[in-house]
Amino acid sequence: MILGIDVGGTHTDAVLIDHFKIRKKAKVPTDAHHLLNSLLQVTTTILAAEDPAKLQRVVLSTTLSTNAIVQNKIKRVGMIIASGPGLPPSLLPVPHNAHFIEGYVNHRGIIAADINTEEIKDVGAKLRQEGIDHIGIVGKFCTRNPEQELKIAEILSNHFYHASLGHRMSGHLNFRRRIATTYLNSAIWDLYQRFVQDVLQFVKQQGINVPIYILKADGGTFEVAKSADYPAQTILSGPAASIMGVLSMVKCNEDAIALDIGGTTTDIAIFADGVPLLENLGVTIEGHKTLIRGLRTRSIGLGGDSIVRCENGKLMIGPQREGPAAALGGPFPTPTDAMIVLNMTTIGERDKAVIALEPIARLLGRSVKETAQQIFEEACRKIVAAVLSFTEEINNQPVYTIHEMLEGRKISPKALYVVGGPAAAMAGPLGGYLACTPFIPEHSEVANAIGAALARTTAELTILADTERRLLTIGEEGLQIPIPSRFTSEEAIAVGRERLREKALAMGAKDEDLEIEVIENQEFNMIRDSYTAGKNIRVKVQIKPGLISGFTRGKML
Numbered sequence: 082m083i084l085g086i087d088v089g090g091t092h093t094d095a096v097l098i099d100h101f102k103i104r105k106k107a108k109v110p111t112d113a114h115h116l117l118n119s120l121l122q123v124t125t126t127i128l129a130a131e132d133p134a135k136l137q138r139v140v141l142s143t144t145l146s147t148n149a150i151v152q153n154k155i156k157r158v159g160m161i162i163a164s165g166p167g168l169p170p171s172l173l174p175v176p177h178n179a180h181f182i183e184g185y186v187n188h189r190g191i192i193a194a195d196i197n198t199e200e201i202k203d204v205g206a207k208l209r210q211e212g213i214d215h216i217g218i219v220g221k222f223c224t225r226n227p228e229q230e231l232k233i234a235e236i237l238s239n240h241f242y243h244a245s246l247g248h249r250m251s252g253h254l255n256f257r258r259r260i261a262t263t264y265l266n267s268a269i270w271d272l273y274q275r276f277v278q279d280v281l282q283f284v285k286q287q288g289i290n291v292p293i294y295i296l297k298a299d300g301g302t303f304e305v306a307k308s309a310d311y312p313a314q315t316i317l318s319g320p321a322a323s324i325m326g327v328l329s330m331v332k333c334n335e336d337a338i339a340l341d342i343g344g345t346t347t348d349i350a351i352f353a354d355g356v357p358l359l360e361n362l363g364v365t366i367e368g369h370k371t372l373i374r375g376l377r378t379r380s381i382g383l384g385g386d387s388i389v390r391c392e393n394g395k396l397m398i399g400p401q402r403e404g405p406a407a408a409l410g411g412p413f414p415t416p417t418d419a420m421i422v423l424n425m426t427t428i429g430e431r432d433k434a435v436i437a438l439e440p441i442a443r444l445l446g447r448s449v450k451e452t453a454q455q456i457f458e459e460a461c462r463k464i465v466a467a468v469l470s471f472t473e474e475i476n477n478q479p480v481y482t483i484h485e486m487l488e489g490r491k492i493s494p495k496a497l498y499v500v501g502g503p504a505a506a507m508a509g510p511l512g513g514y515l516a517c518t519p520f521i522p523e524h525s526e527v528a529n530a531i532g533a534a535l536a537r538t539t540a541e542l543t544i545l546a547d548t549e550r551r552l553l554t555i556g557e558e559g560l561q562i563p564i565p566s567r568f569t570s571e572e573a574i575a576v577g578r579e580r581l582r583e584k585a586l587a588m589g590a591k592d593e594d595l596e597i598e599v600i601e602n603q604e605f606n607m608i609r610d611s612y613t614a615g616k617n618i619r620v621k622v623q624i625k626p627g628l629i630s631g632f633t634r635g636k637m638l
Contacts, residue, residue, distance in 0.1 A: 082135050084127065084289075085534025086120070087322055087527070088143040088276070090402060091344025091386055091502070093119040094530040095127045101632050105131075106527045110405070113145070116276065120283035133289050141305070142296040142533040144319030145276055146269045146312060148345045150367050151382045151400055155268040156215050159208035159241075162260065163196065163220040163229055174261050174370070178213055180204045182233075189547060189617075190225030190554060198236060205237045215270055217263035219247035221256045224556030225545060231559070243270050250313065251363070251372035252543025252556035252621065258363050262371040266313035273312030280305050292589045294538070298364055298375030300325050300357065300483070300626040301539020303588040313373055317364055319529060320348035320378040324357050326532030327498050329628055330522040338468055338494045338517060341528065342501035344386035345402040347464050349379040349471055353492055356482040358475065359626070374541060376483070376626070379471045383463050385417040385503045389456055391444040396459055407437030414438050417503065419456035422449060425506035461507060465514040483626045496520060500528035535632055538590035541600075541623040544577040546570075549607055549615025555580060570604050570618050577622040585624055593630040597622055 083098045089111055097105040107126040112119050149155050159178045164170065165185025182204065184196030208216065218233050227248040234244045245266040247259045284293055294302035298317040308315060323341035327333075333355040341348040351358055358377035363370065366380065382400020390397050390413075398416060406417035408429030418434035420426050435449050442452040472492060480487040497517035499508040504521050512519030524531060545554045546568050553562045553576065564572075578597055585595055601621035607614045 082131075082137060083534045084124070084136055084139045085530040085532075086123065086139070086141045087319065087529035087533055088116065088119070088141060088145060089319060089343055089529070090144050090148045090346070091384070091405070093123045094527045095123045096524075096527050096530045096534060097127050097131065098531070098534050103524055103531075106524065106530070108526065117279040117282055120279060121286060124283065124287050128287065133287060136289060136291045138292050138294060139284065139289060140294040140296060140302055140533040140536065141280060142318045142322035142529055143276060143315065144343065144346065146273060146316050147319055147366065147380055148402075149269055149272055150265065150316065150369075151346055151380060152402070156271055157213050158264055158267040159211075159213040159216045160260065160264060161201070161204055161216060161218045161233060163233075164256070165193065165221050167221070168256065174257050176264055178208060178211065180207070184229055186220055186222045186226045186229060188222055188225070189550070190222060190545075190552070192226065192228065196229050196233060201233055201236045205240050209240060214242040215267040216241050216243075217245045217247070217260075217267045219256075219260050219263050222254070223248035223259075224252055224254060224543065225554055226561070227559045243267060245270070248556055248559055249311070251374070252541070253362070253372050255362065255372060258370050258372045261369040262313055262363070262373055265316060265366075265369055265371060266311065269312050269316070273315065274309060277305055277309045294589055296322050296325070296533045296536055297539065298373050299359070299539050300376050300532075300536055301624070302533075302536050303538055303540070307588055313371070316366060316371075316373055317375050317378055317380065319343070320350065320380055321376050322529035322532040322536075323348055323500055324350045324376050324378065324532065325536045325628070326500065326528030326530075327522065328357060329531055329535050329632065330524065330528065331498060331520070333496060333498070335496055336492050336494045337496040337498060338515065339498045340464065340468075340500070340511065342464070342499065342503045342507060343384045344405070344502065345382070345384045346380045347383050347467070349381070349464075349468055350376065351472060351475055351492055351494065353480060353482050353487060353490060357626075359481045359483045361479070361481045377475070377481075379467060381463065381467045383416075383460060385420075385501075386411065386415045388413045389415055389419070389441060391441045394444070396441070396445065396455060398456065398460055398463065406434065408434035414441060416456055416460045419453040419460075420503065420506045422453035423457060425457075426503075461510050461514060464507075464511060468515060498522060500525035502526070535628045537594040537624075537627055537629045538585055538588050539624045539626050540581060540585045540588060540590075541621065542577055542581045542584065544573045544580075544618070544620040544622070546573050546618040547615065548618070558584075566615065568616075568618070570602055570620060573618050573620040574599055574602065574622070577620050581622050581624065590624070591630070594624075596625045596627065598625060
């Protein structure tokens, strides 16, 4: 049996899957301040009269990190950046409290200028005086030599609660994105540590003794305890779960749109010939372009529980959420209240929804019912506008799926798959606006939990070999290994495959799910005094995102 759990901003959902069939499902309100209670409540319901010893794995997904970033409820972070020559600070995506320091590593991983220890100590003192206890440390070519990042971290090791290091975020060379990724990793650090602690505590209290996984942005899993050092990898875990859920539940072979309309956000995904798209460089969230490997999604701050207000005669929805709908005891009117007034759903107390909408109706000079209709239509329009913008953006760039790059491909969706609480009310109107046939998959109310449960472990590694220096670097691991001068790209691939296999197994992968592929293989001659001095070899290997071995897409019952 497999237990899948999705911890959303509004609800925590769970499914128990036995022989790839839904055995049980449950939904409880998420108590963000006492998350352990929500986890215990939903799993107590699911595991009633069940033997936890029969579980094979537990997999969670969560929107907590995503929602915190979307709503700007994140920690202050001090950034220490060794940029060297090249891009001026004004062209880098630096947040507040960023400090540029002496010292840098060149493009081959050679230290071209040493860092200044006293300068590092002074920067640390300034950040502490400002009340900052989380930092990010980034060097431009840190993946080719992490020595300076590690030294800075050592100098400041006793002065900050946590330091995120740029070379550990990704093996890709993109300085701007690495800064953003390292920043976000520290900004959500506290939030994610509490989440991990709650997960480990609920597992202990429920007597569960099996591997526990968390879903990453790329639709793959890794063990929760190991994920604690890389919270940024779980940004967009929730949207990835909805994609994997739709992928498991439907037999789609055409271009399609998938929408997960939650309480806080709406997550948008596009399928090409039924296959999810992949972010080639890294996901973007709230303007932060990162190196976080992920499925291509777009999250907007609009959900069933988004606050509705009227400002200067204009109707505004979201992105804030401050509790459930007024009809369910919440403090503010929401799109859910509008749907209740319009009799699109029977949840909650209709009278409370009417009372909540009355002040907005007066400001707009309309009846409560007309106001509810305007709120509903505006929510639909905002979602449609985001979908069309996302589709246009995709069609103006090369299209990458989780399997391949589609040369010259233009996406033209014909089907719309909608999951989430408001799916029944919104699927039809949204399908009409988008000229797509709408579908609500069976078990759509727990799609994210299903997607998490059935996802396999994924990982990637970047291998950089400099035969002149006789040195091989694995950026993500911060490892440097001696190699012979005649080292080849075939040998680099072999090292990458073996190291990736070891990494994936350590992350909790199963042998049968290790579908390893080479996604980059480049080799350049290095010329010195008109002679070839050596080779620069770059290899990237990955385990493809997908569903666990043995499951047939669309066979969930």
